[in-house]
Amino acid sequence: xxxxxxxxxxxxxxxxxxxxxPFRDAEFSVEEQLLVLxxxxxxxxxxxxxxxxxxxxxAARIHAQAMLEANQLSHQFxxxxxxxxxxxxxxxLLLDQEGENVAxxxxxxxxxxxxxxxxxxxxxxxxxxxxxxxLGVVRSGDRLFIVQDFAHALPSYSDVEVKSxxxxxxxxxxHSAGQTELARHDLQSADAAACSMAQADKLGxxxxxxxxxxxxxLTYTSLQPEILPAGATHAIASHNLKNFxxxxxxxxxxxxxxxxxxxxxxxx
Numbered sequence: 001x002x003x004x005x006x007x008x009x010x011x012x013x014x015x016x017x018x019x020x021x022p023f024r025d026a027e028f029s030v031e032e033q034l035l036v037l038x039x040x041x042x043x044x045x046x047x048x049x050x051x052x053x054x055x056x057x058x059a060a061r062i063h064a065q066a067m068l069e070a071n072q073l074s075h076q077f078x079x080x081x082x083x084x085x086x087x088x089x090x091x092x093l094l095l096d097q098e099g100e101n102v103a104x105x106x107x108x109x110x111x112x113x114x115x116x117x118x119x120x121x122x123x124x125x126x127x128x129x130x131x132x133x134x135l136g137v138v139r140s141g142d143r144l145f146i147v148q149d150f151a152h153a154l155p156s157y158s159d160v161e162v163k164s165x166x167x168x169x170x171x172x173x174x175h176s177a178g179q180t181e182l183a184r185h186d187l188q189s190a191d192a193a194a195c196s197m198a199q200a201d202k203l204g205x206x207x208x209x210x211x212x213x214x215x216x217x218l219t220y221t222s223l224q225p226e227i228l229p230a231g232a233t234h235a236i237a238s239h240n241l242k243n244f245x246x247x248x249x250x251x252x253x254x255x256x257x258x259x260x261x262x263x264x265x266x267x268x
Contacts, residue, residue: 030144031057031135033108038125038133038148041116047128050150055091056134060147062086063102064136067145073102087149088257093132095258096223097152099124104143111146124150154223159191162261163246165226170236170244170265173228177237182244182267187211190247190264193219198251198262208264215245215266225261235267243268 039049063086067073075083083098101121105111115121124130127150134149157165167184174181189211196207203219211217220229225248228236236244247264 027137027139027144030108030111030137030146034112034135034137034146034148035133037108037112041112042126042128045126047126048131050133051131053091053093053132053134053151053153055093056087056132056149056151057136058090058134059086060134060136060149061138062090062136063149064138064145064147067102067104067147068138068140071140073104073145075100075102082257083149085257087134087151088252088259091134091258092156093151093153093258094156094223095151095153097129098258099127099130099150101125101146101148101150103146105146106142106144108137111144115148124148157225157261159248159250162225162248162250162263166228166246166248166263166265169226169228173233173236177233179237179239179241182241185243185245187245187247187266190245190266191249192247193217194247194249194262194264195251197221197264198249198253201253201255211264211266215268218263218265218267220263220265221256221260222263223260225263228265232265238267241267 035050035052042049066077066080070077083100084095087095087098101115101124103111103115105114115125129152130150132151132153136147138145163186171181193205193207193211196205197203197219208217208219216235218229218232218235245266249262250259251262252259
């Protein structure tokens, strides 16, 4: 019997958190098959394999259940939030890229085949930047509501590790500029300023402004703390400097739902 082609939706940010559900109709074996098929396709395309993440899968199943209840495909139903917010609600991963495929089909093989024949969905499946995935499949009769949530997960660092990486970059910048090494004297006020930014979800806070009365202050957010913002090289290369300090605070905010490092770098 010839089955109709899968229904698919265009790739864009999608739905988010709802209350926990029992997933009585979840098809865990189909999810496993979809992972195998995806990684086979990625291997053939020269892309690294995807690692299944339970938190992302929880988010995918929640959205698959939402599609079943609405009896339609969508990346975002009324009242739902963005894909990054949905992934952040169920996973502790630090993510800098996300993407989603949704489909309606009859089994894993046909679902994968039809997704691979759709250029935007194929692009997600084979995107070499993605290294982790969440899979959600919920059954309704002979149909499967399928959700694939892709992401690029970054290493997670402690505040001490964040500061060490920033300090190494500062040292490298000084060396490249032919300047002497700066002494590092971390200030509690710099940490307080970094956390004030995280709490306010913005760089310019009264705490930062107070700190700037006594020091040259660079503030920024970063997912890769060793990469300093544009303009930092000129400030750090100044021959008048003797000391520096680093304040850091990791936080998830409305602007950065999957988390970011808030950094205050003081120069003296």
